[in-house]
Amino acid sequence: MTATDARITGLKAGLSMAEVLMLPPQQRKIVQWMMKRSPEGVTLNEAAFHIDLNQQATLALLDELVEEGFIEEVLTSGEVQYRVRLAAKRGIQQQTIQQTLAPGNPLAVIFNPSGDYAVQAGSKFEIYVTVTNKGAESALIDVFVDELSSLMIQWCNAPRQRLALGSNSISEVLFEFDVPITAIPSTYNYSIIIDAPLHYPEDTPIRHGARIQVLPAIETVVRVSDPTFTVLPPTSSRSPAAILPGGILQVNVIVHNRSDRVDRFRLNCLDFDERWFSIRYPEGLQTAGLVIPNMGLNLNPGEQGEILLQFNPPLGVTAGLYYPTIRLYSANNPDLVLLDVVYLEILPSYLLNAEMQIIVGRVKRKYGVFEVKLMNAGNTVREIACQAIPADEDELCSYTISPSLLRVLPGEKISSQVTVTPLKWWRRPIFGAGQLLNFRIELEDRQQLPLPYASLPGTLIWEPRPWWQFLLVLLTGLGTLVAIAFLVWWLLRPPAPPKILQFNSSDTLYQQANHENIRLSWEIRNPKILQRLALSGLFADGSAAVQPVIYNFNGKVPDELQQFCQLGQVLTCANVPTDARKPGDYVFELQAFTNDNPNVTADVVKTNMIKIAPVPPPAILEFASAKPIYQETPINLQKQNQIRPDQIRLNWKINNFDTIKELRIIGRSPEGLIISPLQQYNFSQDIPKELKSFCQQQQNQLTCRNVPANNREAKDYIFELQVISKTDTDKPSASQKTDVIKVQPLPSKIVEFKINGANPPAKYSIPLTQDKANKFINISWKVEGTSNIIVELLPAPGTVARMGTIAYPISQQPSSETITLQVTNSTGEKINRSVTIETFIPPSFATSQTNQLPKLEEAKPQIPVIPTPAQPAQTPNNGGSASPSSSPSFGSPQPSQPDQLSPLELPPGFD
Secondary structure (H helix, E strand, O other): OOOOOOOOOOOOOOOOHHHHHHOOHHHHHHHHHHHHOOOEEEEEHHHHHHHHHHHHHHHHHHHHHHHHHEEEEEOOOOEEEEEEOOOOOOOOOOOOOOOOOOOOEEEEEEEOOOOEEEEEEEEEEEEEEEEOOOOOOOOEEEEEEEEHHHHHHHHHOOOOEEEEEOOOEEEEEEEEEEOOOOOOOEEEEEEEEEEEOOOOOOOOOEEEEEEEEEEEEOOOOOOOOOOOEEOOOHHHHHOOOOOOOOOOOEEEEEEEOOOOOOOEEEEEEOOOOOEEEEEOOEEEEEEEOOOOOOOOEEOOOOOOEEEEEOOOOOOOOOOOOEOOEEEEEEOOOOOOEEEOOOOOOEEEOEEEEEEEEEEOOOOOOOOEEEEEEEEEEEOOOOEEEEEEEOOOOOOOEEEEEEOOEEEEOOOEEEEEEEEEEOHHHOOOOOOOOOOOEEEEEEEOOOOOOOOOOOOOEEEEOOOOOOHHHHHHHHHHHHHHHHHHHHHHHHHHHHOOOOEHHHEEEOOOOOEEEHOOOOOEEEEEEEEHEEEEEEEEEEEEEOOOOOOOOOEEEOOOHHHHHHOOEEEOOOEEEEEEOOOOOOOOOEEEEEEEEEOOOOOEEEEEOOOOOEEEEOOOOOOOOEEEOOOEEEOOOOHHHOOOOOOOOOOOEEEEEEEEEHHHHEEEEEEEEEOOOOEEEEEEEEEOOOHHHHOOOOOEEOOOOOEEEEEEEEOOOOOOOEEEEEEEEEEOOOOOEEEEEEOOEEEOOOEEEEEEEOOOOOOOOOEEEEEOOOOOOOOOEEEEEEEEOOOOOOOEEEOOOOEEOEEEOOOOOOOOEEEEEEEEEEEEOOOOOOOEEEEEEEEEEEEEHHHHHHOOOOOOOOOOOOOOOOOOOOOOOOOOOOEOOOOOOOOOOOOOOOOOOOOOOHHHOOOOOOO
């Protein structure tokens, strides 16, 4: 076959025993338990209780098994249940013609294909549903794809169709599905429902569940130089190669190198464990006299070679059809995909060992116990029914087998207990060694598979009576005399006091939500001399629960009990109401008093514990953020009283909606500090108006989606939801926290940095003039970013606002200064923009200044004064002017005094 040939096979029809043994421990435990309960489904609570995990972890395990096709979800009475999907026995691919109702029901349905199916992405497939109306009337029948199968509905051209069928008529519905080329390769569950609510409401709907496997789309590109290989003998799903248990199947793989290069080929089986197969390549001569096995098949251009592939499944592998994929790898072209499928059928072995062991074989007054042990030494699942049949003519015993149906997995041992009970006690032997009660256990395979033993014989020894039972005759005579004496005493006895025979409640558990009062029932023998009844109720701690009630009889039923009591030989009162309606544990006491001695209690009886369960508090089923990461909101939106575009949104779901009084949402940091103000929602008058657009109440559950939270800054948040019930004072009845929600800060950005209203160059030059006034430049800036950034204008004035304008003084002497706008975010990252301000004296202005400078006096050393463009330098020479020839020139630095700096050596500063 070529490199582009693709394998398209049907989905694996359920779970085989080999796969059960290779499952992880927890999955194997839950699957084996579900197989024992088959065909009954199990709920999530039952599965979680059995494997001792919480519901969330158990749901994850069940979802993995559903995705792998090992179990299926079944909707029963509105509740999702899970059921094991077992693989078909002996590999036979059967088309299930499914009569979904019991015999006599009006509708019969046939699905084609009835089971799982595989299709390539970008192709089409069809499902035919044949419906037969066997009822006595015509019916309108809806056939549609279940709404839970949302993807299948999108792929189907007509997902809902209707049939009008007369009596004893048949029709067919066609569902065409177009699988898009972009469909994700996976396994999809779907259900088709047949419903006739108008004519057969008690017998419908009928649900059929199956799966569709979407395979990746494969483009067919055939190249002449691609190598090919052929598998001999050829196999298919209809004619697989048979392997006996523990046997070996040899497959020859013929490889043809059609390229113009020497190539090495290597074979592998993708679906089987390495213990299931072995690969042998032709042996080659490396050196004289030394033969070593090759690690591949070396072929010259145009040459053919053979690789030997042997399948040797382990001995305990379950019988059935297996279709592993083999792949041929080319050393020259490792990306080339050469695939083929080998269909194998492991033949069944029906070896079953059965024995019966005696536990209790000799009995006197009790029952005998035997144990039937079965050991499945074959490779098929066996269902054995056990039935006890007496082997004697007289049926003197009853037989109980628990369990009567045994499901034995391959390699498993299982036992059933047989209880044999003698019935006719007068048939017990008086003398001898005992009576032999023979029976046999008939074994029947529900699948009509062969059994090594059809029945297992058993014998119970009924031992004879002891010698002292001969005294029964004597005792019978004495008993007659005693009976006569007792009769005389009975006729002459005083009236018997009242006796309370029964005193209890019809129900031991009441619900406060139903506004139920505890009702009591009692029966009293000899009520004719009953004077009164005293009824009192106590809590479990001994405190009084209800006001004591006295019922006065005096030979008749009091008026308040007329509708509840009947007076005869026995006083019977049923469902007498009490004042107990508060939640708690109650114990009621009934005292009877007689006419003869009204101050002494004739009889007193207490009930067992009777409980009134309080209204269940609300519970948080779900509380999480709509997404884990958000972007910080700009400051201009934070100051507005509106929902910000990327505000944290919260989702929650709470049950027992009618008991919710208030919801509180608190935002904290991961360290536990409160960083978001408390949000309170009052539910005393239904859903508050601020949540009307986010929440809805359905089936006593509150579901809220995308509720905005109070977050302002870029931080890590953990929100806690607290639920205050109507019975709580201030302590929440339930609370739950979200995972860490990140609000990422906005990136820092310098939007504007201008001098005198224009974007400055890297070096900004300013000429000096003769004006003596201080000179300023207007520096304006604008910065965007997170709320806690630091904006600095360096070297002065330092920290400034995000946006502003200042008048910045410039030096009146030639100098150079760098002004930097620096932005630092919360993580310490910095961005900046700089400009160099340079002041200089124009050449014409420097010459004029030189001519106006006074001459320095040679007699006294003078301290030079820094000249400015508007005023020449002066020397303190008695108020006189210095000679112009001695004034310093701006063209070049002048020598300074030994202990002072020259004007050009002074640092820049403000004038």
